[in-house]
Amino acid sequence: SAVISQKPSRDICQRGTSLTIQCQVDSQVTMMFWYRQQPGQSLTLIATANQGSEATYESGFVIDKFPISRPNLTFSTLTVSNMSPEDSSIYLCSVVPGHLAKNIQYFGAGTRLSVL
Amino acid sequence: GQQLNQSPQSMFIQEGEDVSMNCTSSSIFNTWLWYKQDPGEGPVLLIALYKAGELTSNGRLTAQFGTTRKDSFLNISASIPSDVGIYFCAVTSGNTPLVFGKGTRLSVIA
Numbered sequence: 001s002a003v004i005s006q007k008p009s010r011d012i013c014q015r016g017t018s019l020t021i022q023c024q025v026d027s028q029v030t031m032m033f034w035y036r037q038q039p040g041q042s043l044t045l046i047a048t049a050n051q052g053s054e055a056t057y058e059s060g061f062v063i064d065k066f067p068i069s070r071p072n073l074t075f076s077t078l079t080v081s082n083m084s085p086e087d088s089s090i091y092l093c094s095v096v097p098g099h100l101a102k103n104i105q106y107f108g109a110g111t112r113l114s115v116l
Numbered sequence: 117g118q119q120l121n122q123s124p125q126s127m128f129i130q131e132g133e134d135v136s137m138n139c140t141s142s143s144i145f146n147t148w149l150w151y152k153q154d155p156g157e158g159p160v161l162l163i164a165l166y167k168a169g170e171l172t173s174n175g176r177l178t179a180q181f182g183t184t185r186k187d188s189f190l191n192i193s194a195s196i197p198s199d200v201g202i203y204f205c206a207v208t209s210g211n212t213p214l215v216f217g218k219g220t221r222l223s224v225i226a
Contacts, residue, residue: 108158
């Protein structure tokens with residue numbers, strides 16, 4: 001597996017502000033993903049973070065709202081921009097370790113965001 | 117997008133009872149996975165299934181990949197209080213990111 005560290009673990013933010021979430025992995029990984037989990041719901045894929053190029057966003061998610069960076073094979077950030085209370089969710093980083101033959105995704109502990 | 121139908125949505129059981137939950141899909145997938153999410157944590161992988169018909173165990177947990185590649189079940193035997201949590205099925209084919217079911221919320225009454 002891989003050790004995935006997400007920061008911050010939780011935050012309370014005012015509407016209209018932005019929050020950047022960091023995801024650090026202890027080894028190089030081939031793929032990194034960002035998911036959102038709204039209260040009491042399942043996980044929904046926001047985007048695939050591509051190393052050295054623009055992220056690939058799923059339907060319903062746009063770069064202006066959720067800009068993503070992935071400068072190298074061990075680190076990525078997700079920014080939640082111009083926040084509103086509807087953005088209150090858990091945001092999860094997920095990776096596929098490069099040394100594994102199978103497409104198994106591992107998850108960080110998540111960032112719990114509350115927007116007032 | 118792809119949809120997984122996971123049932124039941126929630127379960128309340130007595131400690132020591134066996135539990136069964138399942139997922140179905142309208143599409144064929146090459147890999148079925150079962151995760152558990154504890155409060156305040158990210159999902160943790162329990163079992164991965166790669167072959168149609170495959171039956172795999174992990175301690176008290178047993179999961180099977182359906183022969184049609186469109187369904188899977190997870191069984192938990194002799195439940196204990198720490199089994200409490202949300203169980204998710206997830207699927208993928210090739211290098212596509214995981215698609216998750218809606219989850220089964222398990223409560224164990226001591």
